[in-house]
Amino acid sequence: MSTARESTAIAVETIGMTKRFGAFAALDDVSIKIEAGGFHALLGENGAGKSTLVKCVMGFYAPTSGSVLVDGREAAIAGPKAAQAQGLGMVYQHFTLVPSLTGAENLVIARADVPRVIDWRSERAALAAFMAGMPFRLDLDRPVAELSAGEKQKLEIVKQLYLKARFLILDEPTSVLTPAEAEEVLGLLRGMTDAGALTVLMISHKFREVETFARSFSVLRRGRLAGGGTVGAVSRDDMAAMMMGERQVRTVAARSGTPDPDRTVLHLTGVTATDPSGLRHIAIETLRVQAREIVGIAGVSGNGQKELADVLGGQIRATGGRVVVAGAPYAGTRSESRSRRVRFIPEEPLRNACAPLMSVSENIGFRAFDRRRDDPEGRPALWLDKGGLRRRAHDLIARFGVKTASAEAPISTLSGGNVQRAVLARELTDPVDLLIVVNPCFGLDFAAVADIRSLIVAARNGGTAVLLISEDLDEILELSDRILVMSEGRLVYETPAAQAEVGVIGRHMAGHH
Amino acid sequence: MSQDLGLWTVPLAVLGGAIRVSTPFLFVSLGETITERAGRINLGLEGTLVFGAMAAYATAVVTGSPWAGVAVAGLAGAGFGLLHGAICSLARVNDVAVGIALMLFGSGLAFFLGKPFIQPSAPPLPAIPFGFWSDLPQVQAALRVNVLFLVGAVLSVALWWAFRNTKAGLVIRVAGDSAEAARAMGYDVTKVRVLATMAGGFLAGIGGAYLSLYYPGSWNEGISSGQGLMAVALVIFARWNPLACFGAALLFGGAGALGPALQSVGVSSGYYLFYAAPYVLTLALLVATSSPDRALAGAPGELGLSR
Numbered sequence: 008m009s010t011a012r013e014s015t016a017i018a019v020e021t022i023g024m025t026k027r028f029g030a031f032a033a034l035d036d037v038s039i040k041i042e043a044g045g046f047h048a049l050l051g052e053n054g055a056g057k058s059t060l061v062k063c064v065m066g067f068y069a070p071t072s073g074s075v076l077v078d079g080r081e082a083a084i085a086g087p088k089a090a091q092a093q094g095l096g097m098v099y100q101h102f103t104l105v106p107s108l109t110g111a112e113n114l115v116i117a118r119a120d121v122p123r124v125i126d127w128r129s130e131r132a133a134l135a136a137f138m139a140g141m142p143f144r145l146d147l148d149r150p151v152a153e154l155s156a157g158e159k160q161k162l163e164i165v166k167q168l169y170l171k172a173r174f175l176i177l178d179e180p181t182s183v184l185t186p187a188e189a190e191e192v193l194g195l196l197r198g199m200t201d202a203g204a205l206t207v208l209m210i211s212h213k214f215r216e217v218e219t220f221a222r223s224f225s226v227l228r229r230g231r232l233a234g235g236g237t238v239g240a241v242s243r244d245d246m247a248a249m250m251m252g253e254r255q256v257r258t259v260a261a262r263s264g265t266p267d268p269d270r271t272v273l274h275l276t277g278v279t280a281t282d283p284s285g286l287r288h289i290a291i292e293t294l295r296v297q298a299r300e301i302v303g304i305a306g307v308s309g310n311g312q313k314e315l316a317d318v319l320g321g322q323i324r325a326t327g328g329r330v331v332v333a334g335a336p337y338a339g340t341r342s343e344s345r346s347r348r349v350r351f352i353p354e355e356p357l358r359n360a361c362a363p364l365m366s367v368s369e370n371i372g373f374r375a376f377d378r379r380r381d382d383p384e385g386r387p388a389l390w391l392d393k394g395g396l397r398r399r400a401h402d403l404i405a406r407f408g409v410k411t412a413s414a415e416a417p418i419s420t421l422s423g424g425n426v427q428r429a430v431l432a433r434e435l436t437d438p439v440d441l442l443i444v445v446n447p448c449f450g451l452d453f454a455a456v457a458d459i460r461s462l463i464v465a466a467r468n469g470g471t472a473v474l475l476i477s478e479d480l481d482e483i484l485e486l487s488d489r490i491l492v493m494s495e496g497r498l499v500y501e502t503p504a505a506q507a508e509v510g511v512i513g514r515h516m517a518g519h520h
Numbered sequence: 521m522s523q524d525l526g527l528w529t530v531p532l533a534v535l536g537g538a539i540r541v542s543t544p545f546l547f548v549s550l551g552e553t554i555t556e557r558a559g560r561i562n563l564g565l566e567g568t569l570v571f572g573a574m575a576a577y578a579t580a581v582v583t584g585s586p587w588a589g590v591a592v593a594g595l596a597g598a599g600f601g602l603l604h605g606a607i608c609s610l611a612r613v614n615d616v617a618v619g620i621a622l623m624l625f626g627s628g629l630a631f632f633l634g635k636p637f638i639q640p641s642a643p644p645l646p647a648i649p650f651g652f653w654s655d656l657p658q659v660q661a662a663l664r665v666n667v668l669f670l671v672g673a674v675l676s677v678a679l680w681w682a683f684r685n686t687k688a689g690l691v692i693r694v695a696g697d698s699a700e701a702a703r704a705m706g707y708d709v710t711k712v713r714v715l716a717t718m719a720g721g722f723l724a725g726i727g728g729a730y731l732s733l734y735y736p737g738s739w740n741e742g743i744s745s746g747q748g749l750m751a752v753a754l755v756i757f758a759r760w761n762p763l764a765c766f767g768a769a770l771l772f773g774g775a776g777a778l779g780p781a782l783q784s785v786g787v788s789s790g791y792y793l794f795y796a797a798p799y800v801l802t803l804a805l806l807v808a809t810s811s812p813d814r815a816l817a818g819a820p821g822e823l824g825l826s827r
Contacts, residue, residue, distance in 0.1 A: 088706030103701045105694045106821060116690040117705050124686050324812075 016206040017078050017094055017173045018043040019064065024073035026059050033059040034070070035230040041174075041223075043078070044203045046196070048217040048238070049210045050250055051227035052452035057210050060227065061176045065090045065097050077174075091119060096172025098163045100179050102151075110147035110154070110162055114169050141165055142195035153286055156183035156308040161192065168205075177209040181216060183308045183478070186513040193220040214243050226250055250453070263468050266300030266488055272441045272472035273319075278328035282314045289314045289496040291328070296441070301463070301473040303487030303504070305480055307516050311496035312476045313354075316445045319474070320351040332441055348440040354449060356430040363419035367411050368400035370418045371433045375399060407432035408458065424455025431462050442466055445476045460486060480512065492516055529658055530781045536662025537777015538770045539669055540735045544569065544727040544744075546672040546769035548751035550679060551723030553760055555601075557683065558716030559696035559709070559822030560608060563619030565724040566748030567626020568600045572728025574634035577739035580642035589642065590668075590729040597725020598718045600626055605714030623748070637739050645734045668730045672766070675723075679762035692716055696820035724748065750802055757805045759818040775801045 019041050026034040034056045041047045051057045063070045066084035074081050077093050084090050090097075104113050115121060115130055134147060143161040151159060160183050167175055175196070181189035197220045199205040211217055217224055218238055225235035226249040234241075234249040273296040281288050289311040296302045306312050317323040319330065321339020330337045332347045344351065353359035361370050369376075376396060377387050400414050409428045411421055418426060427447060434442070444463060448456040464486060467473050477483050483490055490507050492500040492515040500515040502508075548565050555562045575596040576589035583589075604622050608615045648670075651663030683689040695702045695712040702709045731747075732739045754772060758764035779795035 086706060087704050091706075099704075103698070103704045105697045105701045107697045107818070108690070108693060112684075112690055112693075116687070116694055119706075121687045121690070123688070125690070127685065 015173065016044040016200065016203050018045075018076075019095070019174050019206065019208070020076040020079075021060070021064060022074050022076065024060060024063055024075075025071045026056075026063055026068055027071045032230050034063065036073070037227065037230075037232045038073075039225050039232065039235070041206055041208055043206055044200050046200045046207045046220060046222045047209070048221035048224040049208060049227065050212075050217065050224055050246060051233075052250055052454075055227040055250070056230040057227055058178065059230075061097060061178065061208070061210065065095060065176065088119065091170055091172075094171065094173040095176070096167030096170055096174070097176040098160070098167060098178065098180060102159050102163060104151045104159055104162060104166070106152035107150055109150050110145060113151060113162070114147070114166055117166055117170060119170075137169060138165075141168065142191070155310075157185065157188050160184060164192065164196070173204070174206045174208070177207065179210055179212065181211075181213065185307045185517040186480070186509070187517045188307075189216065196220075214246060217246075218243070228252055262301075262464055262488070264299050267298040267470070270298035270472075271295050272298055272333060273474060274329075274331040276329050276331075278315075278318060278325050278330060280314055280318045280323055280325045282317070282323065287311060287314055287496060289318075291315065291498055294491070294498060296472040296474050298440070298472050299467060299470050300488045301467050301475055301486050303483035303490045304474070304476045304493050304498070305483045305490060305512055305516060306478065306493035308478050310494050310516075312445070312478070312493055314496070315493070316351075316353060316443065316476055319443050320353060348438055350434040350439045350442050352430055352434055352442070352444045352447060354446040357419060357423070357426045360430050361418050361426065364417050366415045367404065367409065367418045367421065367429055368397055368414040371400045371403055371429055372396040374433055374437070403432040403436060404429070407462075422455075424451045424459070427451060427455065427459055431459060435462060435466055439466060439471045441472045441474070443474045443476070446478055447475070448477075448479065448482060480509070480516075484509070527785065529785050532658050532662050533781035533784060534774045534777050536658075536664075537781060538774035539662070539665055540773065541776040542769040542773025543666060543669045543672055543730045543735075544747050545751050545754060545772050546669070546676065546766060547727030547730065548724045548748050549754045549758065549765040549769055550672065550676055550762055551597075551720035551727070552752050552755045553679070553720075553758070553762055553765055554692065554723070555713075555717045555720035556755060556823060557696045557760055557820055558692045558713045559699065559820055560605070560615050560713050560717055561619060561752075561823060562601070562604050562622075562717055562720055563616055563749070563752060564600060564604050564622030564626060565619075565720065565752065566744060566746065567623040567630075568597045568721050568724040569626075569728040569731070569748040570744050571600065571626040571630040572597050572725030573732035573743050574630035574637065574728075574739060575725070576729030577642050577732035578634065578637045580733055581637055581640045584643060586643050586645045586729075586733045589733055590645070590726055593725040593729035594722045595725070597721040597723070597728070599721070600725070601718035601721025602714065604721070605717035608717075609710045609714060627744075631741050634739055634741075641738070642733060644737055645730070647734070666730065666734050668726065668734070672769075676762040676766040683762070693820075696822050699822055727751075746799075750798060753802050753806060756819075757809060760820065761818070772798050772801065 021037060021039050024034055024037045025032065037056070037060055049057050049060070059068065062068045064075055064084070066086045066089055075084060076082065082093055084093060108116070111131065111134055114134065115125060138145070138147070143165060145158060145162055145165065151162065154162065160180060180192065184192060193216065196205065196207055200207055209221060221238045223235065223237050226233045226246065228250060233252070273294070275291050275294040278291040279289065304312060314323065318325050319339060332349055337343055337347060337349070343349070357363055376391055397414065404411065404414055407428045409432060410425050418429060421429065442463070447459055447463065451459065460482070463473060463475070475483065475486055484504065484507060487504045490502050490504050490512065491498045492512055494515060500512065548569055552562060552565055572593035576593035579592040580586045580589035600622060604618055607613055607618050645666055645668060647664045647666045649660060649664050651660035654660060683693060691707055691712055694705065695707065695709045699709045702712070731743050736743065750772065754768045755765065758768045775797040778797045779791050782794050783791045
């Protein structure tokens, strides 16, 4: 296993890459050159064409025009297999590992030359030798479904290196890692590029990461190359300006007023629960959220945040303890959430809080359709007031700035930011005493993020108790009055936001406490 | 002699019945395991089973060779699998609906084509008398094991091994658990699923051959009594594990033999209730192994009604 082929990085260049979907140009004449052994960052808002570009390079899409040069020679890449044969590999944002297979099975089956009958004894020996040269320690005998998100991410990277990728594309690789893990992973990859073994193209939103690890960068905006250069030669503000273009960005509304210590809206004591796979357990000793307070729960993905949210939303049953909202036990039923004015916005709202094929107008009406007028206490309505619902939807679409072709368009046709706006329009119109939100800005562009955070802060300023569960530490730091850290199913650290130290929070997120 | 054995005839008959009755369950459930592991549900295996029974019987009558019947039944089953797989590969087609359609189609076609073969008798499949050491006819009867049962037992071990140790086995699991991952690796998910459905149909067809050529050993329209459908439930109970399929098939076979066994020792009242044992067992097991709080462990990720 020591040919020159696998130990040298390759240069990749796109020339005039263009991809049209009908009349819409997702990618318009983009030429980027990445030197062998380079570490290149690709910046841009959501929908700027970053993933379209890398999918064209990887052969997922056939570009409308333009070509890819690998080591200076034009390469016809017809699909992921062909890309793999050229030494190109990509780590996707959503995992491509097979959940029920073990790590070892995932690695072996991904290889192009799997023998008909797998000799596990020799494969295992080869894997052990390979892993000895890898920067990460991983248990390859466990099914991938049992791994944490961070472990999966590492396994994805290991898989690409196992497949002898010499050019590696990373799509927002650190979104599921702790700050320390991100540092470790990117540092090791940077080391490999410095040694000339690998070329890296990283899609990222995080300037700090780009400045620390990348050597050069390009910015895409609306499918066009908006700029680029050497990292360090361009200021953060200039990079942001390249991404955003000439556009006013709303800043997050400031918090005003202080939490009301006399009104504890949400109070959990001794809550335990287990997720449907039976693998993850949570044990929350105590958690309080007061009126006019945002409590942020930080943590690395897969440390029990989802299970906590599912208990509060009524998706899974708590096996013990008490959830109390406004002085009475709460199990997340519709009548309870209505009478206690609790609103729950799960992560990935299109999947978890919408009926994707129903219209925007209908989705906005989910809270209001079964009662008369807008009266939360009103008698249930038997017949739908279609006209009323439509008027209400039109009003909310305008007020919350939901961009949609029409109120009757299926909500799945909207961009992520507009789906979230529509969901917030539905949930925040009536008076709300308790708002539980999970990863509200995941995968949204800057403008949408600012909008949505402003709405959450405005609700808090109006007296709502907000429980914000987020994997984005910056979001937690920006919005919270009080910060809790969740690790391995427990709340392990608490600090007022004013005294929060990122390093301390990061250590607790990583489980060092 | 049977008086000497007394109540011992019941467990003995249940054991014999388990071996005799379980074979179709075993073949259909192994076939369905392959199909479901690849991400498709084929409910049409009941129809495939009945058609396989007819095809095997007719072939054996015409050629005089029961093994030719088994081969034809398997091929016919693979044909049904191909049909199911191909139709399900079209956009916006639901595999459960297609399965139900093919179940009715397979049974109906078998009745139509099989009419002339109800009367003639076909040569049966050979059995091996493992009970030769005993003088008791009950023991000898219970231990007459058909060759296909042994083939099925070996097959379940072989499949269990193949799902872990062969490329084909891993590719099937990948296709069934994450179509996206399979595509990213450059495998043709549709092709894998069509082939897996064909393999499933092939085995179900052989299960049908056992019905008509060994036990009960004749061809008529009531030959299957829903065993193909029960075998699909059995796959879920066995958690898509071929070894567990073998155990589950024996269990279902034993339950099926309970009614006749009790009748033979003179239990004259309520034995019809025991004829329902396999069906009650199906329901009871599915309820007992379900949970409102736990996801089904081992379920292939691509199975579902929502595609």
